[in-house]
Amino acid sequence: MRYRIIKKEKVKSDKMKKDIILAGVGGQGILTIAAVIGFAAVDKGLFIKQAEVHGMSQRGGEVISHLRISDKEIFSDLIPKGKADMILSLEPLESLRYVDFLKEDGYIITNTKPFENIPNYPEIEKILAEISSRKNSRLIDAEEIAREINSVKSANIVLVGAASLFLDIPLENLENGIKQLFGKKGEEVVNQNIFAFRKGREKTENQAG
Amino acid sequence: MKKILLLGDEAIGQGAIDGGISGIYAYPGTPSTEIMEFIQRSKQAKENKIHATWSANEKTAVESALGMSYAGKRAIACMKHVGLNVAADAFINSAITGVNGGLIILVADDPSMHSSQNEQDSRFYGKFSLLPIFEPSNQQEAYEMTYNGFELSEKIGLPILLRITTRLAHSRYGIITQLSKTQNSFSVPKDPKQFILLPAIARKRYKSLLEKQSLLQKISELSSFNHFIVGKDKSLGIVACGISFNYLMENFQDSELPFSVLKISQHPIPQEKIKKLYDESEELLILEDGFPFVEEQIGNIVGIGKKIRGRLTGDLPRDGELNPNLVAIALGIEKEKQTNFPEFLATRPPALCPGCGHIDVYNALNEVMKDFEPQRILSDIGCYTLGALPPYNAINSCVDMGASITMAKGASDAGMFPSIAVIGDSTFTHSGMTGLLDAVNDKSNIVVIILDNSLVGMTGGQKASGDGKIDNICLAIGVEKEHLKIVVPLRKNHELMKKLLLEEINYNGVSVIIARRECVTELSKKKKLKVIK
Numbered sequence: 065m066r067y068r069i070i071k072k073e074k075v076k077s078d079k080m081k082k083d084i085i086l087a088g089v090g091g092q093g094i095l096t097i098a099a100v101i102g103f104a105a106v107d108k109g110l111f112i113k114q115a116e117v118h119g120m121s122q123r124g125g126e127v128i129s130h131l132r133i134s135d136k137e138i139f140s141d142l143i144p145k146g147k148a149d150m151i152l153s154l155e156p157l158e159s160l161r162y163v164d165f166l167k168e169d170g171y172i173i174t175n176t177k178p179f180e181n182i183p184n185y186p187e188i189e190k191i192l193a194e195i196s197s198r199k200n201s202r203l204i205d206a207e208e209i210a211r212e213i214n215s216v217k218s219a220n221i222v223l224v225g226a227a228s229l230f231l232d233i234p235l236e237n238l239e240n241g242i243k244q245l246f247g248k249k250g251e252e253v254v255n256q257n258i259f260a261f262r263k264g265r266e267k268t269e270n271q272a273g
Numbered sequence: 274m275k276k277i278l279l280l281g282d283e284a285i286g287q288g289a290i291d292g293g294i295s296g297i298y299a300y301p302g303t304p305s306t307e308i309m310e311f312i313q314r315s316k317q318a319k320e321n322k323i324h325a326t327w328s329a330n331e332k333t334a335v336e337s338a339l340g341m342s343y344a345g346k347r348a349i350a351c352m353k354h355v356g357l358n359v360a361a362d363a364f365i366n367s368a369i370t371g372v373n374g375g376l377i378i379l380v381a382d383d384p385s386m387h388s389s390q391n392e393q394d395s396r397f398y399g400k401f402s403l404l405p406i407f408e409p410s411n412q413q414e415a416y417e418m419t420y421n422g423f424e425l426s427e428k429i430g431l432p433i434l435l436r437i438t439t440r441l442a443h444s445r446y447g448i449i450t451q452l453s454k455t456q457n458s459f460s461v462p463k464d465p466k467q468f469i470l471l472p473a474i475a476r477k478r479y480k481s482l483l484e485k486q487s488l489l490q491k492i493s494e495l496s497s498f499n500h501f502i503v504g505k506d507k508s509l510g511i512v513a514c515g516i517s518f519n520y521l522m523e524n525f526q527d528s529e530l531p532f533s534v535l536k537i538s539q540h541p542i543p544q545e546k547i548k549k550l551y552d553e554s555e556e557l558l559i560l561e562d563g564f565p566f567v568e569e570q571i572g573n574i575v576g577i578g579k580k581i582r583g584r585l586t587g588d589l590p591r592d593g594e595l596n597p598n599l600v601a602i603a604l605g606i607e608k609e610k611q612t613n614f615p616e617f618l619a620t621r622p623p624a625l626c627p628g629c630g631h632i633d634v635y636n637a638l639n640e641v642m643k644d645f646e647p648q649r650i651l652s653d654i655g656c657y658t659l660g661a662l663p664p665y666n667a668i669n670s671c672v673d674m675g676a677s678i679t680m681a682k683g684a685s686d687a688g689m690f691p692s693i694a695v696i697g698d699s700t701f702t703h704s705g706m707t708g709l710l711d712a713v714n715d716k717s718n719i720v721v722i723i724l725d726n727s728l729v730g731m732t733g734g735q736k737a738s739g740d741g742k743i744d745n746i747c748l749a750i751g752v753e754k755e756h757l758k759i760v761v762p763l764r765k766n767h768e769l770m771k772k773l774l775l776e777e778i779n780y781n782g783v784s785v786i787i788a789r790r791e792c793v794t795e796l797s798k799k800k801k802l803k804v805i806k
């Protein structure tokens with residue numbers, strides 16, 4: 065160590081800070097997820113910063129978004145490697161692409177349905193086994209849950225429901241986030257998504273951790 | 274005070290609206306596209322009748338903005354970094370003419386080349402032109418610099434370069450906005466000769482630009498965007514430019530920052546403050562996203578003595594964007610870490626969308642080219658550049674906007690046959706038309722394939738300048754009617770496309786084949802919108 069860094073006394077434990085890596089394939093809609101959690105955080109009066117990917121990689125390539133939530137000012141737009149509290153992924157292979165960002169006790173929460181648009185897509189069993197072998201991981205078949213409740217378009221929101229268990233953002237704010245995002249599309253769409261959100265949460269709660 | 278959640282690009286758009294612009298001019302390019310898109314969507318901009326349409330290229334954008342400034346009103350021109358190369362002539366000379374209404378030239382750099390062919394640092398253009406440069410450290414500063422920039426531009430009589438990077442452009446943060454200013458009324462420059470850059474006048478104007486430098490220096494020295502944070506530990510002094518300031522602060526969230534820091538967000542660099550930092554520190558570390566622009570200048574100010582560390586000394590990588598970890602490593606508070614990724618982790622590069630017309634063109638072209646040697650195709654910048662990747666491997670160049678046609682011409686002049694250019698409709702009207710004129714005048718033996726999806730595909734479907742006009746443009750340039758062919762790139766037209774290609778390859782002269790089919794992704798977006806309505 066070249067320079068001496070003076071540590072302040074213990075950080076207050078009631079500090080709210082969540083750094084989330086959102087992952088997926090261009091076009092899958094990670095920005096919908098970012099929007100719901102972002103709106104919810106703002107609704108709760110928290111600071112957020114969210115870096116997204118636009119341009120070339122949106123054409124079916126790997127995409128990542130850094131979503132940072134805190135009760136105090138946020139500096140970096142990028143989450144430092146090794147500091148993310150959660151990787152929330154719409155696609156199983158993509159959930160492993162950014163493990164260098166995850167802190168030791170961070171969570172991987174991922175959809176299990178593969179998006180196979182490359183010729184060398186690995187065996188899905190291998191991918192799922194790898195994810196399960198990690199410390200804190202949750203595998204969610206978001207499409208299946210969405211189908212069960214007749215709301216196939218809500219798979220992303222099912223996943224937000226799953227993540228909500230580890231977000232430290234009150235349910236009320238998260239549901240407000242959903243209302244804010246889908247409000248324009250009418251009450252029925254809002255209710256469907258809130259239902260999807262609750263289902264995602266419920267199913268994940270029942271998973272052994 | 275209410276905060277609104279905006280992307281950096283959107284914060285600049287809102288800052289421009291609130292700062293009293295009468296017009297925005299731009300050509301789409303990642304990461305700058307969302308500024309124009311935001312203003313086009315803005316109700317406030319509509320109510321204020323702010324001019325907001327896409328330009329044919331960045332040069333026409335800067336010139337139009339300069340014209341609006343000539344007429345006394347405030348304007349902003351926006352582009353990505355490589356766009357400034359195209360607009361450089363207008364940009365550099367606008368420093369000599371000066372402005373009438375306030376003028377901001379916004380340039381978005383793309384360090385790490387997320388969506389670009391190079392990672393040039395636009396601050397060099399600003400210094401080269403002797404103009405003030407602003408580089409915000411966050412979205413709020415980006416808003417404020419835009420909001421106040423027009424007034425400063427009018428006060429000093431010069432355009433202002435606002436330089437951002439991808440991270441800032443495409444990251445959201447809560448922005449506090451200010452009261453919106455009224456637009457300027459119409460007025461022409463007092464001096465009717467101000468914009469006549471004939472040598473006799475230009476010499477005078479250049480002198481006055483040089484004389485203004487000490488004023489710019491003073492403004493920069495006093496700027497609140499350049500501030501000095503005093504630290505106790507004098508073993509190191511840190512200069513943090515633009516967004517790198519955030520990466521530095523990120524590392525001191527749970528501990529006190531022991532060193533003195535000079536944050537720089539406005540240029541010319543504040544020399545006095547740099548000297549102060551240098552004098553009181555044992556060595557300096559320079560953090561900046563982009564080239565070692567400030568790092569190089571500091572040596573000139575303080576001379577060679579104490580160690581100045583940065584991208585040139587290897588303390589930070591010479592290329593690519595910075596991040597909190599790289600800064601931590603340079604500070605010695607973190608070591609480089611190796612992560613064990615599962616070895617099956619395959620990369621997922623971007624690809625042409627399924628059903629895209631470009632695919633049909635490349636399938637036909639690849640088959641036709643099998644019978645020729647060399648099998649080389651010169652191409653250009655847009656979605657179709659992805660045809661360079663497997664499974665197509667169809668094209669062999671992507672250099673700058675419009676280069677496909679002119680490179681095909683030059684290669685043909687050197688004896689390459691067949692010499693084929695593949696270019697998009699928007700790229701063609703951006704910078705391909707003049708090259709086609711060269712080819713027609715020389716009767717060069719080339720085939721130009723224009724992929725016409727009637728919009729700018731790569732950046733998200735903006736309106737293309739030449740929509741509906743491509744055929745007539747080609748004819749007017751002098752392409753012979755018999756060798757201007759139009760085809761719909763669909764699988765069922767595969768044989769027809771092959772036949773056309775072969776015929777035109779064998780014609781000794783300029784042929785243009787327009788492959789016209791709307792972008793499927795944008796088409797389905799439109800359909801969805803209709804259903805919702």
Ligand code: SF4
Pocket residue numbers: 123624625626628629630631656657726730731792793794795
């Ligand atoms: S966005 Fe449009 S033009 Fe671009 S690859 Fe997709 S379909 Fe083709």
